[in-house]
Amino acid sequence: MQKALASVDAAIQQLKTVRAGLSNSNSTRAEEIAQAKMQVEQAQTQAFEAMRSVLAQAILLYFLQKGVYVHSSKLGARGATGATAKFQQCAVLHMV
Numbered sequence: 001m002q003k004a005l006a007s008v009d010a011a012i013q014q015l016k017t018v019r020a021g022l023s024n025s026n027s028t029r030a031e032e033i034a035q036a037k038m039q040v041e042q043a044q045t046q047a048f049e050a051m052r053s054v055l056a057q058a059i060l061l062y063f064l065q066k067g068v069y070v071h072s073s074k075l076g077a078r079g080a081t082g083a084t085a086k087f088q089q090c091a092v093l094h095m096v
Contacts, residue, residue, distance in 0.1 A: 007043040007046060007047070008040070008043040008044055008046075008047045010043070011036065011039040011040040011042070011043040012040055012043075014036045014039065014040075015033070015036040015037060015039075015040050
């Protein structure tokens with residue numbers, strides 16, 4: 001997550017640098033600004049995904065520590081063992 005936030009900061013700094021040197025008659029600067037804006041958007045998306053992943057991990061760990069599992073009556077034919085295994089598999093997948 002720190003890496004994602006650092007990339008957001010770097011992209012924002014690049015955008016500020018490009019904007020500071022903007023000249024109305026220079027189309028190259030406009031292209032640089034467009035590129036920098038795209039990088040900022042990508043970095044923000046990466047940071048958001050990293051924060052969402054951390055939050056999902058925290059929620060899953062909380063429920064695993066509390067021993068909360070999906071009840072077998074909610075799963076039909078799969079049964080309690082399947083429910084527990086599925087929940088734990090989901091938690092492991094989200095934590096990786």
